[in-house]
Amino acid sequence: MLLIRPIQGSDYPALLNIARESGAGFTSLPLDEQKLTQKITHSEHSFAADISQPGDEGYLFVLEDTDTGEILGTTGIEAAVGLSTPLYHFHKSTVVHQCKELGVFNPVEVLTVGNDYTGVTEICTLFLREPYRVGLNGRFLSKVRFMFMAEQPKRFAKLVIAEMRGAADEQGQPPFWNWLQSNFFNMDFSAADLLIGVGNKGFIADLMPRYPIYVNLLPESARRVIGQVHENTVPALKLLENEGFNHRGYVDLFDAGPTVEAQLKQIKSVRQSHRARVVITADADARRGQNQLAVCNCESQAFRATVSDDCRFDSESHSLWMSPAMADALNVNDGDAVRYLNLDKGAK
Structure with a gap:
């Protein structure tokens, strides 16, 4: 894992x-x-x-x-x-050298330290x-x-x-x-x-x-x-x-x-990641999903994140179903909050 x-x-x-x-x-x-x-x-x-x-x-x-x-x-x-x-x-920007009397209009790029x-x-x-x-x-x-x-x-x-x-x-x-x-x-x-x-x-x-x-x-x-x-x-x-x-x-x-x-x-990824409640199940069919999800706990010092398609978001209960092994890796229990994000290309 x-x-x-x-x-x-x-x-x-x-x-x-x-x-x-x-x-x-x-x-x-x-x-x-x-x-x-x-x-x-x-x-x-x-x-x-x-x-x-x-x-x-x-x-x-x-x-x-x-x-x-x-x-x-x-x-x-x-x-x-x-x-x-x-x-x-360096910041690259444009300055203009212009002389109306001579009809000269010359934009040039400059680098400025800031x-x-x-x-x-x-x-x-x-x-x-x-x-x-x-x-x-x-x-x-x-x-x-x-x-x-x-x-x-x-x-x-x-x-x-x-x-x-x-x-x-x-x-x-x-x-x-x-x-x-x-x-x-x-x-x-x-x-x-x-x-x-x-x-x-x-x-x-x-x-x-x-x-x-x-x-x-x-x-x-x-x-x-x-x-x-x-x-x-x-x-x-x-x-x-x-x-x-x-x-x-x-x-x-x-x-x-x-x-x-x-x-x-x-x-x-900030806008498209969401919180859900953990449901731990040994039933592989119940948790099988169609997408690769990145999932993290909601801790700081004890932060953990993993990625798997062996988990599924249930929209009706607003919960994320995962295996006991995945829950152990994330240090979460039933009912805890996690954050998940769809990693598959083209995810909306």
């Missing part, structure tokens, strides 16, 4: 392996043992905290195969970004190990965050963003960074990437250009990738676009990958 739960201290070796597999550019999981340990501890405290409004909490989940105990992937949520350390983005997303919620750290990128695994890992947010809205901001990994060349280097490095930074991308991952962002304010950058003055290789995602990130972006996320011109400082956003209450 596949189970998503909050990360715990014993998951450290698995998280370290995921950090190795994710590679450069995956800044939310730096290959730094102290930082990874801190992320686990911070997550444990966040899930346990009694929250009335979003703050500096970070929630990290893992996807576990309960039959083998193997960790297949991870996903996370930052409740309110930019509060303890600044969150920088902190416009301070205080918003960020979904992050979505990584599914390559052997398990099959079936509904990726969709389940992505959508479970929205089910948790729908169940715990006080923990999160009204606006939700996701920073998408930017395009890279055959050597794994972002073309946009190559231009930035040659003009403003005297360090390799891997060094800058590590500094960002461990939260050391002071060098950004010190070294980044302080004035708008005219896009048409950049080399073609850098211009071409502004707002483009890494080839491995395309499926994740499509999932978010299907949820209602949009790109409004904000891109990452180093690889120019797009940042997408959506209002929490308008996210598709």
Whole structure:
């Protein structure tokens, strides 16, 4: 059975392996043992905290195969970004150079550094190990965050963003960074990437250009990738676009990958997930459904979620019929509330 739960201290070796597999550019999981340990501890405290409004909490989940105990992937949520350390983005916009006397009207694109997303919620750290990128695994890992947010809205901001990994060349280097490095930074991308991952962002304010950058003055290789995602990130972006996320011109400082956003209450999986009461039955025919449902309990620290077609929503009683094994995995009893979401493609 596949189970998503909050990360715990014993998951450290698995998280370290995921950090190795994710590679450069995956800044939310730096290959730094102290930082990874801190992320686990911070997550444990966040899930346990009694929250009335979003703050500096970070929630990290893992996807576990309960039959083998193997960790297949991870996903996370930052409740309110930019509060303890600044969150920088470029914003691509248009300015107009106009001279009526000469009949010149020239709109040009510029990149401006800003902190416009301070205080918003960020979904992050979505990584599914390559052997398990099959079936509904990726969709389940992505959508479970929205089910948790729908169940715990006080923990999160009204606006939700996701920073998408930017395009890279055959050597794994972002073309946009190559231009930035040659003009403003005297360090390799891997060094800058590590500094960002461990939260050391002071060098950004010190070294980044302080004035708008005219896009048409950049080399073609850098211009071409502004707002483009890494080839491995395309499926994740499509999932978010299907949820209602949009790109409004904000891109990452180093690889120019797009940042997408959506209002929490308008996210598709938030709107389409619903609560139901648990009915536990050993009768396979009574609980057999026609759809793959993601189901989670309504807890925080003891949060559990799984996916199965061996459960059925009964509209007359507004209840979800499930097996004893599924109820045990979710830590629920007869009459408890759960939240469910249809994972099948084309679900309304």
